[in-house]
Amino acid sequence: MRAVIQKVTRARVDVVASGKRETAGEIGSGFMVLLGVSHDDTEADARYIADKTANLRIFEDEAGKLNLSLKDTGCAVLLVSQFTLYADTRSGRRPSFSNAAPAETADALYRLTAELIRGHGITVETGRFQTHMQVELCNDGPVTLLLDSKKGF
Secondary structure, X not given: OEEEEEEEEEEEEEEEEOOEEEXXXXXXXEEEXXXXXXXXXXXXXXXXXXXXXXXXXXXXXXXXXXXXXXXXXXXXXXXXEOHHHHOEOOOOOOOEOOOEOOHXXXXXXXXXXXXXXXXXXXXXXXXXXXXXXXXXXXXXXXEEEEEEHHHHO
16 A cells, blocks of 8 residues: 655545536545556555655744644644555556456545544545545655555565
8 A cells, every 4th residue: 555645734635527526525624635556456455555654753842843643733743545566567658557456446445444444533524526626735854755555564
């Protein structure tokens, strides 16, 4: 499982369908998390990403050091599924997505990750799985990190 985490002052995801735009999730300060699920990911990968996300200390303390987590600050998460994080662009010009999980598996692990983060007492807003979405955010810092559960165990 891969997650791109951006510290934000605000973030919003809109769903666009039939020419209509509807806000699916919106937060103030916190993390914008783009989550990619691989074909071989399991509940253990979701747990790793959720625990790391909840406990990453990348908010400033009184001394200006990146020393506080979501749990310390009461900030929220906007979690958006993004299968393109598993794009393979090594060959040709059209990306291959064969490493991404099938939709049913990806949706289940995406939902589980959201629930596991909520289990840490953190508010989680989400996009809508398998829809066309538009994401708007204000990256704070900027701080952007990449988590990969296969490199973390």
